Amino acid sequence: MGSLVNYIYILSGALFILSLKWMNSPVTARRGTLAGEAGMFLAIGGTLLTHHHNWEWILAALFIGTAIGVPIAYIMPMTAVPQRTAMSHACGALAAALVGTAEYYQRQPHASTELVGFVMVALVIETLLGFLTFTGSLMAMGKLQEILPSRPLVYKNQNATNFVLFAIALALGVRIILVPTDTWIFPVFAGLSLLFGVLLILPIGGADMPTVIALLNSYAGLSACAMGFALDNKLLVIAGALDGSSGLILSIIMCKAMNRSFTNVLFGAFGQIQTSAGKTEQRPHRSASAEEAAAVLEAASSVIIIPGYGLAVAQAQHKIRDLFDSLMKRGIDVKFAIHPVAGRMPGHMNVLLAEADIPYDRLIEMDEINGEFPQCDVALVIGANDVTNPAARTDKASPIYGMPILDVDKAHTVMVIKRSMSPGFAGIDNDLYYMDKTLMLFGDAKAFVSEIIKELPAAVGA
Amino acid sequence: MPSNLEMGLYVFMLATFVGLEVIRRVSPLLHTPLMSLTNAISAISVVGAILVISNDEATTLSKVLGFIAITAASTNIVSGFLITDRMLKMFKRREERK
Numbered sequence: 001m002g003s004l005v006n007y008i009y010i011l012s013g014a015l016f017i018l019s020l021k022w023m024n025s026p027v028t029a030r031r032g033t034l035a036g037e038a039g040m041f042l043a044i045g046g047t048l049l050t051h052h053h054n055w056e057w058i059l060a061a062l063f064i065g066t067a068i069g070v071p072i073a074y075i076m077p078m079t080a081v082p083q084r085t086a087m088s089h090a091c092g093a094l095a096a097a098l099v100g101t102a103e104y105y106q107r108q109p110h111a112s113t114e115l116v117g118f119v120m121v122a123l124v125i126e127t128l129l130g131f132l133t134f135t136g137s138l139m140a141m142g143k144l145q146e147i148l149p150s151r152p153l154v155y156k157n158q159n160a161t162n163f164v165l166f167a168i169a170l171a172l173g174v175r176i177i178l179v180p181t182d183t184w185i186f187p188v189f190a191g192l193s194l195l196f197g198v199l200l201i202l203p204i205g206g207a208d209m210p211t212v213i214a215l216l217n218s219y220a221g222l223s224a225c226a227m228g229f230a231l232d233n234k235l236l237v238i239a240g241a242l243d244g245s246s247g248l249i250l251s252i253i254m255c256k257a258m259n260r261s262f263t264n265v266l267f268g269a270f271g272q273i274q275t276s277a278g279k280t281e282q283r284p285h286r287s288a289s290a291e292e293a294a295a296v297l298e299a300a301s302s303v304i305i306i307p308g309y310g311l312a313v314a315q316a317q318h319k320i321r322d323l324f325d326s327l328m329k330r331g332i333d334v335k336f337a338i339h340p341v342a343g344r345m346p347g348h349m350n351v352l353l354a355e356a357d358i359p360y361d362r363l364i365e366m367d368e369i370n371g372e373f374p375q376c377d378v379a380l381v382i383g384a385n386d387v388t389n390p391a392a393r394t395d396k397a398s399p400i401y402g403m404p405i406l407d408v409d410k411a412h413t414v415m416v417i418k419r420s421m422s423p424g425f426a427g428i429d430n431d432l433y434y435m436d437k438t439l440m441l442f443g444d445a446k447a448f449v450s451e452i453i454k455e456l457p458a459a460v461g462a
Numbered sequence: 463m464p465s466n467l468e469m470g471l472y473v474f475m476l477a478t479f480v481g482l483e484v485i486r487r488v489s490p491l492l493h494t495p496l497m498s499l500t501n502a503i504s505a506i507s508v509v510g511a512i513l514v515i516s517n518d519e520a521t522t523l524s525k526v527l528g529f530i531a532i533t534a535a536s537t538n539i540v541s542g543f544l545i546t547d548r549m550l551k552m553f554k555r556r557e558e559r560k
Contacts, residue, residue, distance in 0.1 A: 016503050017480055023496050024487040026553040033547045036503055040539055047509050051516035054525060058512055061529045065536025072537070073544030078552075081494060084545065088501050088538045095535040099510045102524035102531070106517065118467045217497055217504075224507045225474065231510055232466045238477040243504035245481030250493060340490060347493030354552040361555055365490055 008046030009235040015039030016239055026360055078355040079312045082344040083144040089216045090137035096223040097130025115180035122229035124173040128193045129223035135197030137216050144344055150206035159267050162199050169193055209344045211254040211265045218247025250346045257340035259402040288439040294455035300377035302333040306406055307349050308342050310383020314445035321356040323449050326456055335362055337369045337406050339387040370407045379411035382445050389430045414438040417448050495549045502542025508535035
C-alpha cells in the first residue's frame with residue numbers, strides 16, 4: 001500500500017500540471033478545472049487509503065469544509081471575487097501554518113532525531129509564511145470588502161518598525177531551528193508572524209491590490225511547498241511550487257503594468273506622499289447629457305469601451321452589455337480595452353464582462369488595442385482613471401510617469417462617465433478630462449448607461 | 463543515494479520551472495480563474511493535515527489543529543474548483559451566445 005500511494009501522488013502531480021496547461025485558452029480551460037479536481041480527488045483518496053487513524057475526525061472536517069465551500073462558490077457575486085480569493089488565500093495559509101504547528105509539537109518529544117536540520121528549517125518557513133499570509137489575506141479581504149478603509153494606512157517610521165519586527169521574527173525562527181527544544185519560542189514566533197502579516201498590508205492601497213493578492217497567492221503556495229519538505233512529500237512540493245510560481249508571474253505582470261517594483265508596491269504607500277500639491281485651480285472641461293452622449297455614439301462607426309474598478313463598484317456590467325448589444329445591432333463596432341491592472345485582481349474586468357455575457361473575443365488586451373485608438377471614433381471610459389492618464393507618457397514629474405496606459409486620448413472623441421471631477425484613487429489629476437475632444441458625463445455608471453440606452457433611438461428594423 | 467532534501471530540491475526546482483513556463487502561456491483573459499484554480503490546488507496542504515491527524519501518536523492538540531486545517535483546506539478546495547468552473551462557463555465566443 002505504501003508504494004501505491006506514491007504512484008497515485010505522481011499521477012495527481014501530472015494532473016495538476018495539465019490542469020494549469022489547459023488554462024492557456026478559454027476553449028480548454030474547463031477541462032483544466034476537471035483535471036485539477038481529479039488530481040485533488042486522487043491525492044486525498046490515496047492519502048486516506050493508507051492512513052487509518054482518526055477517520056471520524058478527518059471525515060467530519062472534510063464534510064464541514066464542503067458544507068461551507070459549496071454555498072460560497074455559488075452565492076458569491078462576481079464583483080466579490082477578489083474578496084473571495086483573498087479569503088481563500090487566508091484559509092489555505094492557515095491550514096499550512098496549523099499543520100506546521102501541529103508537526104512541531106507532535107515531534108517535540110523526539111526532537112533530537114526528528115526536528116533536526118532541514119526539517120526544522122522547512123517547518124519554520126512553513127509557519128512563518130503561513131501565519132503572515134493568513135492575517136495579511138484577512139486584511140486584504142477586509143480592505144476589498146471595505147470593512148477596513150481601503151486607503152493606505154501610514155504612520156511614522158512604518159517601514160523601520162516593520163523591518164525590526166520581521167528581523168526579530170526571523171531571529172526567533174533561527175533560534176528554534178538551532179534549539180528546537182525551546183518550546184516557549186514557538187508561540188512568540190507564531191504571534192510575530194501573525195502581527196507582521198497585518199502590518200505588511202496596512203500601507204497597501206486599493207489600487208495595489210492586484211499585485212498584493214498575487215503575491216499572497218505565491219506565499220500560500222510556498223508555504224504548502226515548505227510543508228512538503230517538512231513531511232517529505234513530493235506532491236506537496238510540486239503543487240506548492242506550481243502555485244508559488246503562478247503567484248510570482250502574476251505579481252510580476254501587475255508590477256510591470258504599473259511600472260513599479262515589488263519594493264515600491266510593498267513599502268511605497270502609493271499616492272500618500274504627494275497630496276496633489278497645489279493643483280487645485282479649476283480648469284475648464286465640457287460636460288454632456290445622456291441625450292448628447294447617445295447622439296455621439298449613434299453617429300460613430302467604432303467604439304472602444306474602457307472599463308475600470310468603478311464599473312465593478314456600480315455593478316454596471318449588465319447595463320453595459322445592453323449598451324453593447326444595441327450598438328452592435330446598429331452595425332457599430334464595439335470593443336473593450338482591458339488594462340492589466342484594471343479592477344482589484346488580475347483579470348477582474350474580464351470575469352465581470354464575461355458574466356454579463358459579453359463575448360470574450362471583444363475583450364482586447366492593452367498592447368493589442370492601443371494601435372486602434374487613433375482610428376476609433378468614440379472611446380467611452382467607465383470607472384477607469386489612472387490607466388487612461390496621458391501624464392504617464394508625457395509628464396516626468398507625475399507619480400505615474402512611465403506606467404503603460406491605454407492611449408484613450410488618441411481617439412477622435414472621448415467620453416468619460418464619472419461621478420464628479422474629483423481626482424482618482426492615487427490623487428492625480430487626469431489631463432484627459434480637460435481636452436477639447438473630451439465630454440464628461442457626470443453620474444453613476446449604471447444609471448448613466450441606462451439613460452444612454454433609453455436615449456438611443458430605436459434601431460432600424462428592430 | 464541522494465538525501466530526501468536533495469530529492470525534494472530537485473522536484474522543487476523542476477516544478478517551479480514547469481510552473482513558470484506553463485503559467486506564462488495563460489491568456490490574461492483568464493487570470494482571475496487561474497488564480498482561483500491555483501488556490502484550490504495549493505489547498506493540497508489538506509494531505510499534510512490528514513497525515514498529521516492520522517498519525518497514531520497524534521495528540522489532542524494536533525488533532526484539533528489538524529481538524530481546523532482540514533476544514534479550512536477543504537473549504538478552499540471545494541469553493542475554489544466550483545467557482546473557477548462557474549467563471550469559466552461564462553466565457554463565451556460570439557457564436558456561442560444564444
